Amino acid sequence: MGPLTRICGLLGLLLALMTTACTPNLGGENVGWAPVSASFSQVAGEATRVFVVSPMGSDLGDLGVLQGQDLGDDERRVKVRALEDFGSGSPRVVWTYPPLGSGIGLEGAFGPPAVSEELGLVFVGGVDGQLYALNAETGEETQGWKRAVRNDPSVEPQPIVGAPVLAELVNSETGPSTILLVVSEDGNLYAFNAATGEELSWSPFRTGDKIWSTPLVQNGVAYFGSHDHFVYAVDLRDGNQVWRYETGGAVVARPLLMAGKLIIGSFDRKLYALDADDGELEWAFESQNWFWAESVTDGETIFAASMDGYVYALSPQNPPSGEPKEALWRHNMLSPIVSAPALVPLGLVVAAVDGKMRLLSTSPSNLVDGEVISNLPTLEDGEIKAPLVVGAPPNPSLGTELDSLSVIQRYSVFVTGDNGIVRRISVTEGQDKESIWCFDSSIHRQCN
């Protein structure tokens, strides 16, 4: 009896370990967060082109999109989709990359695609370490662009987590040009000529660890963070380091520039305000968890979201000497916030990982918990981690003047769930804050 019991126990142990090992989400696929970007070049009449990198639905073949073709495992991964959005009704899929039925897919993507309206190109950085340069109209790969960012075939490409970034660079010898910045888990910042794909002579710029932080470019200087705890400022003309500042943890957030201050959060639970010129610390604000999301500003207040579930409103001014930085107000979303909030004329749109979305007032408030203008439609069955995209190009004079963009573009946000659900949500004054449309990109169907 004794030995048998022991044997049964050990067998149970083995069985349990096997079961655990086979649990699908453990160390499973790295499909990303279904990031979305929008292009407002009005390529077809009043349409906006929306680019989303989202997973394939397992029943896509059954729904007749592929005339009942059986999709292979490789097809069932991630695709880049271009949607044409007329602002109402369901958007239309213009193209898919790799094409449906091709039997291949991307491994995944975390950063939103970079769209160059001038070049007509869409750049996607993949978890597979490849950079995809696609024709915005057709979705075809651009000839001449190398896929691997690292110019060494003997080295396995490392995942690209931060978003590719386009920037204008004025060179005294060659004149203005558009460059593309790509950060990699190999710890390097790469710079390419966006039109030709040629790598700049100084590229790459090396840091001490992985880079997930999407760079911010201002006046030819790229600001970004690294897992090595440093925030870097790099001159894009020569690739030289302007300054670097050491925080207490990994820096994965995208920085924000405001009135000469670089605002960036770290995994040491602090949000730093650094002098953009020399990297000197102005102030630091501490929360209860990491800062992952990019902060936003309306020009007067900084809105920073933390993984502790709070959105903090902070004044950019330095606190009185010796006193800790305090928040003007904070609002609890009761779920961590990874997705960068979006500013619209009515207020601040915040999305938490659990799919809840709220429109908060950005006006000075006496309420310590902030002021909720409206709860927005939640994203069920999916988690929101990709940055929110405002339904119009970012504009510092947002809400103060109208240009040719339609109202619906100004007063809406795009949000995606990691399951591939894309929503465009209206945040127009005086109207119900509801979905303008909902599209399940994984199965190419309208959703509720």
Add this chain to the structure above:
Amino acid sequence: MEFFFLLWNEVIIRPMLNTLMVLYVLCFNNMGLAIIAFTILVRLVTLPLTLKQVRQMRRMGELQPRMKEIQERYSGDRARVSQETMKLYRESGVSPIGCLGPLVVQLPILIGLFRVLIQTLFTKPEDLVDLSQKLYPWITFVPIHSAAPLSDTFLWLKLGEPDPSPIVLPILVAATTFVQQKMTMTPSPDPRQQSSQNMMLWMIPIFLGFFSLQWPSGLPLYWIVSNVIGVGIQYFITGWGPLFPLIPRSAPAASRPTQSAVDDTASEENENDGIRRTNRQNRRRGRRTGAEGARRRPQRGRGRSAK
């Protein structure tokens, strides 16, 4: 079901994860050392259970001749054999499932550690989002929040991935499991039981070695260290046991007090537990502390006589 997951998360996963994170920071941001320290901690916490298991198994071993007697006496009447065996267990204060205690404790620890290793060592963005919600915000005396994402390199290993060698860890897992099992094996009078026991003695290490080919190498590391500690504990209590029946213990003088201390602890525990013993049992207990008792411990006795 949700309640179960909440319970599992709050009682097993979060405490383990935070402990591992604290150890990681204290062990110079080295996850391999943190896992070794964690294993030692787990073995220390479960030491009373381990000792209880060892004692139970030794008592079972002592009962084997009498069980054989029962089997011979009532051969053909399985119900009676079973009844008499249970009676014998009851009279001797042995619980037939007593040896399961440490296993029951180890099981959630192992599964939990598997989860924890994956959550701490896989450094995909999704994993880190999950990790952030499991760290205790009140732990400020050690900067565990700043420690993430963790460095997963240790010797030639990336602890979040299978052993790249790829056989060193699986072989060590199999070998240490075999050694520990062999040391704790209780000979059975029933040839069928003995043969199934022998089969499992080989099968379990082979299975574990095979599975550890796929496990993140932090888990085999835990298993190996845990087995080595287990072998050490077993050695100090029973010597090499059936592993090397002809090799005597290298330090019998040093181990004798340990042995008696274990027996004393056992006596105290049983008394504290309020187990009523028959006169016969008490007589057996008395004998066990004397010369005859020493002789009845088959492995140690054999080792000494060989010497």
